[in-house]
Amino acid sequence: MAPELRHLRYLLAVAENGTFTRAAEELHVSQPTLSQQIKQLERILGVQLLDRTGRTVRLTDAGAAYVHHARHALRDLAAAERAVHDVHDLTRGHLRLAVTPTFTAYLTGPLAAELRTRHPGIALTLREMSQDRIESGLLTDEIDLGIAFTGTHQPGITATELFTETLTLVTSTRHSAEHELPLPVGDLTERHLALLSGDFATRGHIDTYFKRHGVSPRIAVEANSIQALTEIVQRTTLATVLPDAITHDHPHLTPCPLNPPLPTRTVALLTRTDAYQSAATRAFTRLTHDLIRTRLA
Numbered sequence: 011m012a013p014e015l016r017h018l019r020y021l022l023a024v025a026e027n028g029t030f031t032r033a034a035e036e037l038h039v040s041q042p043t044l045s046q047q048i049k050q051l052e053r054i055l056g057v058q059l060l061d062r063t064g065r066t067v068r069l070t071d072a073g074a075a076y077v078h079h080a081r082h083a084l085r086d087l088a089a090a091e092r093a094v095h096d097v098h099d100l101t102r103g104h105l106r107l108a109v110t111p112t113f114t115a116y117l118t119g120p121l122a123a124e125l126r127t128r129h130p131g132i133a134l135t136l137r138e139m140s141q142d143r144i145e146s147g148l149l150t151d152e153i154d155l156g157i158a159f160t161g162t163h164q165p166g167i168t169a170t171e172l173f174t175e176t177l178t179l180v181t182s183t184r185h186s187a188e189h190e191l192p193l194p195v196g197d198l199t200e201r202h203l204a205l206l207s208g209d210f211a212t213r214g215h216i217d218t219y220f221k222r223h224g225v226s227p228r229i230a231v232e233a234n235s236i237q238a239l240t241e242i243v244q245r246t247t248l249a250t251v252l253p254d255a256i257t258h259d260h261p262h263l264t265p266c267p268l269n270p271p272l273p274t275r276t277v278a279l280l281t282r283t284d285a286y287q288s289a290a291t292r293a294f295t296r297l298t299h300d301l302i303r304t305r306l307a
Contacts, residue, residue: 015087017051018080020044021059025077028066085151089286103132103290106153108144112212113157113277115236116255120305124297132290141211148282154291156280157298159211169278173302176254177215177272178265182244192267195223204231204239204248216251219272 023033024044034041052059059073069077105125109118122134137153144156145164160169179193198220206213220227230248233239236256243250244262251272257265279298281287287295 013051013054015084017047017054018084020047021051021073022077022080022084024048024060024067025069025073028068030067081150088151092286092288100129100289100293101131103129103288103293104135105132105155105288105290105294106135106137107155107157107294108137108139108147108153109157110141110144110159111138111210111234112206112236112253112256114138116253116259117157120301121294121298124301125294128297129290129293132293140209144280148280148285151282151285154281154285154288155294158278158280160276160278163280166283168281168283170281172277172279172298174274175277176274177212177251178254178257179249179268180243180252180257180263181249181266182246183262183264184244192269192271195220195225195268195270198225198227198268201227202230202248203227204233204242204246204250205229206236206239206250207232207234209234212251212253215275216272223270 020033020037020039023037024030027033027036030041030044034044037044048060055072055076057072057076058070059076061068061070061073107118118136122136125132125134137147139147141156141158144153144158145167147153148156149164149166157172159175160171163169179198205216208214231239231242233242236252239250239252240256240260240263242248244260249266252263254265257263279295281291
């Protein structure tokens, strides 16, 4: 008798939840049924997979080794199912896209609109998350494509350059000061700023720039929302730092170049190196490059 798919899914649920009770609730099966199926899998393999002696259920060494391969097997099976149902004429399909937060303010809208125009049968699932989570999601086959930045990536991630993003100081058009441009970065020492919170990779980029030039601006507001930040800046005397593409879409915001300028960074399309590329994924990749070339490059 060989293990069945339900055995793998049941074991993974117990391993991830730490108790049979929570795993059974997640799987919508009774706890006795779940326990019986796990014991059956252990009999088939001839090893104990779970340590049931503590308050929580833990994997044995053999269980940890088996779960590692079971995860990969289920991931590959899901990819195989998508490949079978992949429709190459693009009359239907599904794309799972994840982006780092700043891109939702200026890039995801045009991309989604272009996808809808070219391929209305493709459904899009869009998620906003940190770059680390995007790469982990790609490796575990939770998403198909990610848009983030080049740099050091997790093993198994391929980054394809899209365009260069420029950051600049931004003020309200109503409260923009009359001064000689570009503004020396040292003048920011006494300036009050509203900045993105540490949840954003952009904030780390900004802090590194300030530290490199020995500047310590006064941070009056931290926000984890681009929309909140732009609303605050356009209604106050506070300044912020944003990608140029966002500023261009807001008539009430005025860019204020700095000297020396903030360093640029390269935006990239991220994929899992060995992932199956569905027709929807390939189509979205093509339209992304087309859109960048015509509108953002």
